[in-house]
Amino acid sequence: MARVFNFSAGPAALPEEVLKQAADEMLDWHGSGQSVMEMSHRGKEFMGIAAAAEADLRELMAIPANYKVLFLQGGASLQFEMIPVNLLRGKASADYVHTGEWAKKAIKAAKTFCNVNVVASAEDKSFTYAPAQSGWKLDKDAAYVHYTANETIGGVEFQWTPDTGDVPLVCDMSSSILSRPVDISKYGLIYAGAQKNIGPAGLTIVIVRDDLVGKAQPTPPAMLDYKTHVDADSMYNTPPTYSIYIAGLVFQWLKKNGGIAAMEQKNIAKSKLLYDYLDSTGFYGNPVNQADRSRMNVPFTLKDAALDEEFLKGAKSRGMIQLKGHRSVGGMRASIYNAMPAEGVAALVDYMRDFEKSHG
């Protein structure tokens, strides 16, 4: 059976080579006679897999030694809560930048724990841009500043890193991590659910500067305390072992393919192909401010929404799935993470052109 081009926003496509390797190793990992799924998380085989995954991620992202890397569960959504619980450190408020659906959820969760200052919002233009930092009303006494690097639903991505001085910068990087180089030293904490651009659902990666760990007031329940997971090397309880293994294979795949700098060039080229076509025709549209367009998630609409169903059906018959836009915004969305080959985007643009010719 032929594999499809899967444009899902998440859980998303994985590199075919990674899936093949996982299939090869399914019954017998490296002569151990067992599947990774069956291994004790405290055994030397799995400890080796987890250590290699962390080392490879550190190398790929050039993570400085004073940052901890955690492999947790609960998704980005649990981080919406763990962040205020751990990083308020006795302070009363935190600053949040409101850029769309995911920022909104982060803000709502934080409001349970502290005063949230929305220091900038793109709501005035239906969340179609990334607010310039010159307009942010930052509070120097805020515990931290939170922003969403890439709004997966709206297709808005920050092409720059905010500068928040001594106030720790916290970033939801769920849908753009590993898609472009990032200067980790500018951040207090970065988090990402794995199911967009890393690996299978069930794993969440947190990269946190070590001086921010263990300062929570009051001391949180153990499972919600970063310190618990730092002290236990992410093995306080059973970690999502198989997801960590697949993420590790993805990290090796990234290293083999030139690392994140090479991935960025591919992502620029893939997204440019799609945006250039969208801009060349009035048949389709994308509402996002050009400078803030996402390289990972490209929402677009057909001028005539009555053609949406037919568009999706035709795409499916050509082996392209999951192009339906998020229910909150409608239209279409093509998610083109690292694992989406350039051929997939080219096939989509060819199809869009043909569809326009027959329906325009």
Ligand SMILES: *Cc1c(COP(=O)(O)O)cnc(C)c1O
């Ligand atoms: C998908 C997503 C989330 C939610 O992730 P879960 O793992 O489902 O909790 C949060 N933020 C962004 C930017 C996302 O893309």
